[in-house]
Amino acid sequence: SVEVQVRSSEALAVVGPNGAGKSTLALMLAGLLRPTNGEVLSGEALAAGRGHEPIWRWRARDLAGRIGMVFQEPEHQFVTARVRDELALGPKVLGLPDLEIRRRVTELLERLRLTHLASANPFTLSGGEKRRLSVATALAAAPSVLILDEPTFGQDARTWGELLSLFAALRDAGRAICFATHDRDFARALSDRTLHLHLQQGEPVPR
Secondary structure, three states: OOOOOOOOOOEEEEEOOOOOOHHHHHHHHOOOOOOOOOOOOOOHHHHOOOOOOOHHHOOHHHHHOOEEEEOOOHHHHOOOOOHHHHHHHHHHHOOOOHHHHHHHHHHHHHHOOOHHHOOOOHHHOOHHHHHHHHHHHHHOOOOOEEEEEOOOOOOOHHHHHHHHHHHHHHHHOOOEEEEEOOOHHHHHHHOOEEEEOOOOOOOOOOO
8 A cells, every 4th residue: 555645846756666556656646547445635725626526536627737647658648740739738628718828838839949849740759859748748737736657768868857957947836746767866866755666576567
């Protein structure tokens, strides 16, 4: 069993061997997977009208503005044919005005060095570009909590450093960040707390 809190203005690293449940925990914390035992609940400030309802019961619109998820494989969260449209999707789900959507898209394109790729198909980007886009799509809805699954997997030194700086700035601005990782250097550089998951028995589950 696991008991953990994800707090604002903190970065929590989740580490452990393959099969220990890091990705599963990340999905549950993001409200995308129902726990088989126990519950994942939010504080009153994050719930903001949802009461004590478990987050896996929240609607997509409720999740989008509260909790953002960055998957280990960026392609798993791409659903449109243009980078610009990908960034606009979250704000549209929230029902934001077109002017605000355009402002957020432009800001994120610039911040993540994607402006020159605004009309490109997300699936044609390089590995570093896909990772930056996956982070940008999670940020587009301005969530209070950011859940990351292996955010530095397969990234070069430049992207690694950019992600570290970005996530540290978000944490310092009050966001709650939880990231599952095998990257001990990244965990040491970013995390305020670390949760160690262990295999209870048997062999790691194949990925």
